[in-house]
Amino acid sequence: MFExxxxxxxxxxxxxxxxxxxxxxxxxxxxxxxxxxxxPNGAGKSSLLSLLAGLRQPLTGQVxxxxxxLSEWTSAARxxxxxxxxxxxxxxxxxxxxxxxxxxxxxxxxxxGAPGPDDEAAVNAAMAETECSAFARRRLNELSGGERQxxxxxxxxxxxxxxxxxxxxxxxxxxxxxxxxxxxxxxxAQAGAAVAVVLxxxxxxxxxxxxxLMNAGRLVVDARPGDPxxxxxxxxxxxxxxxxxxxxxEGRVHYVARPLL
Amino acid sequence: xMRTAKVTADQxxxxxxxxxxxxxxxxxxxxxxxxxVLGLAxxxxxxxxxxxxEADLIAAIRAPRSLGALAAGALLGLAGALAxxxxxxxxxxxxxxxxxxxxxxGVVLFIFAGSLAGATLGLANAGWLARLGLVGAAFAGALVxxxxxxxxxxGAARPLVLLLAGxxxxxxxxxxxDMLMLLSxxxxxxxxxxxxxxxxxxxxxxxxxxxxxxxxxxxxAVRFAGVLDALVLGEASATSLGLDxxxxxxxxxxxxxxxxxxxxxQAGLIAFVGLVAPHLVRRxxxxxxxxxxxxxxxxxxxxxxxxxxAARSVIAPQELPVGVLTAVxxxxxxxxxxxxxxxxxxx
Numbered sequence: 001m002f003e004x005x006x007x008x009x010x011x012x013x014x015x016x017x018x019x020x021x022x023x024x025x026x027x028x029x030x031x032x033x034x035x036x037x038x039x040p041n042g043a044g045k046s047s048l049l050s051l052l053a054g055l056r057q058p059l060t061g062q063v064x065x066x067x068x069x070l071s072e073w074t075s076a077a078r079x080x081x082x083x084x085x086x087x088x089x090x091x092x093x094x095x096x097x098x099x100x101x102x103x104x105x106x107x108x109x110x111x112x113g114a115p116g117p118d119d120e121a122a123v124n125a126a127m128a129e130t131e132c133s134a135f136a137r138r139r140l141n142e143l144s145g146g147e148r149q150x151x152x153x154x155x156x157x158x159x160x161x162x163x164x165x166x167x168x169x170x171x172x173x174x175x176x177x178x179x180x181x182x183x184x185x186x187x188x189a190q191a192g193a194a195v196a197v198v199l200x201x202x203x204x205x206x207x208x209x210x211x212x213l214m215n216a217g218r219l220v221v222d223a224r225p226g227d228p229x230x231x232x233x234x235x236x237x238x239x240x241x242x243x244x245x246x247x248x249x250e251g252r253v254h255y256v257a258r259p260l261l
Numbered sequence: 262x263m264r265t266a267k268v269t270a271d272q273x274x275x276x277x278x279x280x281x282x283x284x285x286x287x288x289x290x291x292x293x294x295x296x297x298v299l300g301l302a303x304x305x306x307x308x309x310x311x312x313x314x315e316a317d318l319i320a321a322i323r324a325p326r327s328l329g330a331l332a333a334g335a336l337l338g339l340a341g342a343l344a345x346x347x348x349x350x351x352x353x354x355x356x357x358x359x360x361x362x363x364x365x366x367g368v369v370l371f372i373f374a375g376s377l378a379g380a381t382l383g384l385a386n387a388g389w390l391a392r393l394g395l396v397g398a399a400f401a402g403a404l405v406x407x408x409x410x411x412x413x414x415x416g417a418a419r420p421l422v423l424l425l426a427g428x429x430x431x432x433x434x435x436x437x438x439d440m441l442m443l444l445s446x447x448x449x450x451x452x453x454x455x456x457x458x459x460x461x462x463x464x465x466x467x468x469x470x471x472x473x474x475x476x477x478x479x480x481x482a483v484r485f486a487g488v489l490d491a492l493v494l495g496e497a498s499a500t501s502l503g504l505d506x507x508x509x510x511x512x513x514x515x516x517x518x519x520x521x522x523x524x525x526x527q528a529g530l531i532a533f534v535g536l537v538a539p540h541l542v543r544r545x546x547x548x549x550x551x552x553x554x555x556x557x558x559x560x561x562x563x564x565x566x567x568x569x570x571a572a573r574s575v576i577a578p579q580e581l582p583v584g585v586l587t588a589v590x591x592x593x594x595x596x597x598x599x600x601x602x603x604x605x606x607x608x
Contacts, residue, residue, distance in 0.1 A: 080503070095548075
């Protein structure tokens with residue numbers, strides 16, 4: 001594990017197809033916390049996540065992992081430190097769900113190596129955590145959207161990396177599995193991992209340790225969920241289509257984003 | 262922690278009804294053994310199981326022909342499984358990706374160059390050196406063909422666009438081959454059998470060339486099959502797993518081109534074996550790409566050997582070009598696949 005912040009982006013800019021998608025964004029992802037990345041469509045959330053994962057090169061700026069520029073890490077070492085979950089649409093194939101989860105151990109045993117007992121244990125644990133052991137032998141393309149998402153999430157969890165970057169992991173999940181996902185993410189963070197999650201559901205996002213609100217390629221606010229400045233910015237960025245309300249339950253304050261119809 | 266699922270992968274309720282990989286491998290080996298017996302017995306005058314009386318004929322003609330068909334089919338099955346995994350496209354096939362047409366052009370160029378030098382080369386009369394030259398030319402041509410298809414299709418991201426690009430490249434390269442043939446009547450004769458796809462000229466030298474290629478390519482492909490597994494997640498996710506995708510993909514494309522080139526150089530343009538073989542395997546088993554590649558090789562070998570036996574016996578004593586048979590059967594199979602895919606896209 002690293003000292004905080006484990007993953008840091010400084011002055012990140014990116015253009016895709018000639019269009020600016022990120023404009024000088026600086027963020028720090030500390031160990032032991034999970035951060036929700038929110039914003040309207042096209043705000044640059046997924047692009048920021050892919051830069052932090054080292055999957056794209058920024059036009060300007062630099063990403064540092066454990067204090068070292070990401071470019072100085074070998075791809076295998078980086079893959080052991082950062083697990084990245086893509087949006088679901090990309091995954092398609094006829095291999096069994098369990099074999100998909102096993103891919104999460106590839107950074108550990110290498111392409112030409114064989115998985116050992118530790119790898120199998122990590123796969124079992126990840127599948128149990130996302131409740132996908134029951135369809136371990138079914139093919140990925142034969143699963144429902146929610147089942148498939150749980151398998152892909154298990155694949156990312158199986159890496160057992162200190163940094164976890166998840167792009168819309170709650171897509172296709174029903175409410176109990178969304179709640180279970182948040183519990184998993186919270187537990188990973190409490191165990192010392194640095195977690196960033198792109199979310200569309202603002203109520204889920206407001207359960208995070210911190211929220212990064214993005215709009216038009218810029219980081220608008222980086223704040224704790226209870227920060228009134230964040231609530232005001234959310235209402236403004238989402239064009240007054242919602243209101244943030246607080247609920248107190250079992251001695252804890254929860255925040256709810258209520259759509260204004 | 263989420264609630265642990267009650268059914269685990271090892272319990273009977275979690276298994277499906279498909280075959281297991283070892284069972285399918287055994288079944289394919291049994292089918293191949295049976296077809297080999299038929300291949301040794303199928304002659305121009307019908308079936309003959311008088312092994313001793315026809316020992317010379319079997320050793321000189323039927324055995325190398327059957328073994329050659331088996332090895333060429335195995336290479337095509339392997340190339341097809343590689344293509345489908347590499348391009349994440351169940352419709353990919355060396356024939357449909359332009360690599361077979363490229364290999365064909367390479368062979369025609371080699372024959373054409375030979376005719377300019379006064380030698381009439383062809384599948385029927387090629388010696389050792391010429392056969393190796395044919396493989397080299399076909400390999401280079403296959404690489405050119407698949408590169409053109411990828412360029413025209415804008416990469417491998419859109420399966421049906423890639424397929425269309427492959428068809429266009431195939432037509433284009435075939436037209437170039439035809440033009441070359443018009444310039445050289447001697448080469449035209451050599452090309453005829455090649456165009457139709459035939460196992461009729463497979464001798465022991467072909468068996469060695471095909472066998473060595475298979476022995477080199479199959480273990481290497483299986484060893485690196487994890488790349489194809491990772492590609493199931495998409496390119497970005499595969500990269501996030503620490504894989505150097507451009508290099509690994511290039512290596513597997515080279516292997517696919519080598520397999521296609523070797524098969525085309527020895528047996529001509531045999532369509533659809535590369536498409537159908539992996540499909541048959543996937544219909545029966547759920548396996549990772551390592552096992553899929555090996556089983557597709559077996560399945561491709563069995564398919565071409567069966568086609569060879571049928572080509573020799575359906576209208577005996579006349580013989581059908583084996584490529585015509587595979588085109589008819591494989592073409593029908595492709596139509597069924599396209600129809601299924603179109604239906605699935607509408608759902």
